[in-house]
Amino acid sequence: MDFAIQVEDLTKVYRENSTEVVAVNGVSLSIQRGEVVGIMGPSGSGKTTLLSMFGCILKPTAGSIKIYGEEVTNLSDKELPFVRRKYFGFIFQGFNLFQPLSALENVRLPLEIKGMSKKEAGALSINLLEKVNLKERAYFLPRNLSGGEKQRVAIARALAGNPLIILADEPTGNLDHKSGELVVKTLRELVMINNASAVIVTHDSRIFHSLDRVFYMEDGKIRA
Ligand SMILES: Nc1ncnc2c1ncn2[C@@H]1O[C@H](COP(=O)(O)OP(=O)(O)O)[C@@H](O)[C@H]1O
Ligand SMILES: [Mg+2]
Structure with a gap:
């Protein structure tokens, strides 16, 4: 069996002054290659924290993570960005678009950083923007796009690198029905x-x- 993500007893404790918050509490699960899984649960139940640990953005307090069989739990801060780039596409809240760059440039930049030619990266980016129904907004700056449109730019950007694992934190949160469907369809296709x-x-x-x-999360745990 090919596993994309395997975590065991994964735990994250946030420490603020003298307060401890156990955001994720001993989660064990595996996600197979080819699977599209959902995580649901009330606000504060640890969903974003768990997703961030999957994506090697946040280090666990305890437990282990394997990505495609590769042990990543104890990698250094220097090594982690390579793992992130190798495997993941992130669609997170807040979008993190570069404000001075157009929608097209936001999608194109990571491709160029990876070494793709400007021409090839541009063509692929336009194609992806078309997929999320934003071709006619390609030259807009983020500040001139609606929340839903920015979200779709972030999705196009996440898909551009053909990631093996897509991590999406409420990707349809700001979207109307039609855009939401489109996003899910595009994710599925990829x-x-x-x-x-x-x-x-x-x-x-x-x-x-x-x-x-x-998976249903509650108080940092996956409900059985
Ligand atoms: N950076 C942080 N520092 C301290 N506590 C945090 C931090 N991020 C999240 N928390 C706390 O951890 C718990 C889980 O948060 P989070 O993973 O964002 O849940 P969800 O995404 O399900 O709403 C919450 O109680 C939240 O307040
Ligand atoms: Mg969250």
């Missing part, structure tokens, strides 16, 4: 084409039919 995987944190019941499996 997963199929690349035999990739996706982990989607969502409250959106419209997404359910597109998920292979759903």
